[in-house]
Each structure stands twice: as C-alpha cells, then as structure tokens.
Amino acid sequence: MSIFKNVENSEDEDKGMFQKLKDGLSKTKKGIFGKLNDLFTGGKELDEEFFTELEELLIQADIGVHTTMKMIEDLKVKVEKEDIEDTKEFYKVFKEELSDFLQDEKGGLTLKDGLNIIMVVGVNGSGKTTTIAKIASKLKKQGKDVMIAACDTFRAAAIDQLEVWTNQLGVRLVAQKEGSDAAAVAYDAIQSARSKEADVLIVDTAGRLHTQKNLMEELKKVKRVIYKEAAEAHKQILLVLDATNGQNAISQAKLFHEAVNIDGIALTKLDGTAKGGVVVAVKDELGIPIKLIGVGEKEDDLQVFNPEKFVDALFS
Numbered sequence: 001m002s003i004f005k006n007v008e009n010s011e012d013e014d015k016g017m018f019q020k021l022k023d024g025l026s027k028t029k030k031g032i033f034g035k036l037n038d039l040f041t042g043g044k045e046l047d048e049e050f051f052t053e054l055e056e057l058l059i060q061a062d063i064g065v066h067t068t069m070k071m072i073e074d075l076k077v078k079v080e081k082e083d084i085e086d087t088k089e090f091y092k093v094f095k096e097e098l099s100d101f102l103q104d105e106k107g108g109l110t111l112k113d114g115l116n117i118i119m120v121v122g123v124n125g126s127g128k129t130t131t132i133a134k135i136a137s138k139l140k141k142q143g144k145d146v147m148i149a150a151c152d153t154f155r156a157a158a159i160d161q162l163e164v165w166t167n168q169l170g171v172r173l174v175a176q177k178e179g180s181d182a183a184a185v186a187y188d189a190i191q192s193a194r195s196k197e198a199d200v201l202i203v204d205t206a207g208r209l210h211t212q213k214n215l216m217e218e219l220k221k222v223k224r225v226i227y228k229e230a231a232e233a234h235k236q237i238l239l240v241l242d243a244t245n246g247q248n249a250i251s252q253a254k255l256f257h258e259a260v261n262i263d264g265i266a267l268t269k270l271d272g273t274a275k276g277g278v279v280v281a282v283k284d285e286l287g288i289p290i291k292l293i294g295v296g297e298k299e300d301d302l303q304v305f306n307p308e309k310f311v312d313a314l315f316s
C-alpha cells in the first residue's frame, strides 16, 4: 500500500514493504511479543493467573495501563461468551482483539488537487526532518512537484540538514537565515509554492518540548499564518512521535494536539524499540489516526500504517 491514499503500489512493491515491516519490527517481535507467544503456547490454563501475566506483558509492551485494562476486560468477556478453553484458541481471539483496537481508519496521507500543505511538528529528535525527506522522496517518485519550507530556524544545522536532503532528492527548499522568524519563512514558502504551482509544500518545524510554552505559541503562529495565507490549500498537521519514547509519547501528543490540533501521526523508530505496543496506546488513548510508521533511517523506510499488516508482521 502506498503512503498516499489515492496511489496504488504494485504487488511486488507491497511484498517488499511487508518484508521491510517484518524486519523493522523484529526487535518488538523478539522482545515482548515473543514473550506473549511463549505465554500463549506454554500450555497454561486460562485462569486469573494467566490474565495477570498477560496484563503485565501488555503493560511492558507499552500498550499502557488504561488500554491494557480495556483489552483484558474485553478478552475475558469473549472467553466467557465463546466458551474458549485453551490458550491456543485464545491466541486467535487475542490477535483479533489487537486488530480491532487498531482498526477503523486506514493510514496514509490524502492528497488533493491544487496545493497541499503538510505541517510537521514534534519534540526534538523525534524524526521530523527525516520523515519529511522520506515523504518528499515518495512524492518525487510519483512525479509530484514538492517544496520544503525550513521553518526550523533555531539551528543552522537544521537548515543544512534539509539542504543535504533536498539536494539529494532534487526538491526545492525555501529557507532563510538561522534565527529568522519561522512564521515569515512559512509565509514566503506559501508564496513561492503558489507561484511555482507546487503540488505539495512540506513545512519542517523546530523540535520543542511539549512543555515549552513560548515555543508552543510560536508553533501556533506558524499554523495561523499557513491557515490564513493558504486558505485555498488542502492542509494537514502531522505529529511525529518517536516510538521509543513509549508512554511519554502519549503525553507529548496530548499537548501538541491541544496547541495545534493534529490531523494524523507518524510514528517513527518502530525498528528501534522492543515494545511496539505503543501503537495500540496511541490509537486507543488519543483518537488521532496513525497515518505513517517509520521502520528505519533510509528513504524507503516509511510505510502507511495498516493495522492488519502490522499485527500480521508481529505474529508471522
């Protein structure tokens, strides 16, 4: 599946992506989900002790206390109702439950005709710039005219990093000097995207802690400028979350959502954690759809979030 809703991948591409997803999730598979597998196949009774063990493992997997409790409750009801007697049978029900928790919205970004603007926000080092480069690379391959706005004006290195990427990808960059006003760069970029008739403008922003009030205010200002100056454009705000931050990612997301109203999440570094359960917590506790997942540092290591494929990859 392509990362864009309206573009299809070839079957071969899809196969390659699934292998990458499996490889990317190998730490999680070997870690907590491996332990889950042991629990399900160890010939245990489906008793209170089993559920306590399951509960502990799910919390360790970063699924979060709240979501874990809900899942356990649901599962107990199903066991009763469907008369499930052994852990092997239960395993199937568990996988279904996991898919159900991740269900409803399929991931991917929607592109419309005319100018699309994707504003990317998140804490320091979560993977914003890398994710932007990955998105730009995919867009470029589909023949779209892409432009990037360097609204991370805090560090000269941030602008340099984007320069390297955009040169490599052959994508236009709109940047100003270090220290300039981020909202002014956004304004410039919109004018430029319009005059060049670009299809997509991706706006990089400086990393900030969700607790830094003044910086969150700056982010709101960038958003205001984009929404005011580009009224005609199709706009979306993408929050980049680092999966290795676990439960902390959830509290970050809540505060970013309060400040700028997030449309979707890109969850990065799923290849770097043994506890991929955070995907479930994000989905259940935030009610913001996961659009994309990052499973590595390279250009191609960005995938659409597909719940069924995700669960398949974890247990295959």
Ligand SMILES: Nc1nc2c(ncn2[C@@H]2O[C@H](COP(=O)(O)OP(=O)(O)OP(=O)(O)O)[C@@H](O)[C@H]2O)c(=O)[nH]1
Binding pocket: 122, 123, 124, 125, 126, 127, 128, 129, 130, 131, 152, 158, 206, 207, 208, 240, 268, 269, 270, 271, 272, 293, 294, 295, 296, 297, 301
């Ligand atoms: N393993 C892995 N590494 C990733 C992934 N996404 C990003 N990274 C790495 O994470 C580090 C930080 O990425 P950046 O894209 O610079 O993060 P940022 O959010 O732009 O950071 P600031 O600009 O400092 O706020 C880099 O070393 C990336 O290569 C991923 O999906 N998997």
Ligand SMILES: [Mg+2]
Binding pocket: 128, 129, 130, 152, 158, 204, 205, 207
């Ligand atoms: Mg950056």
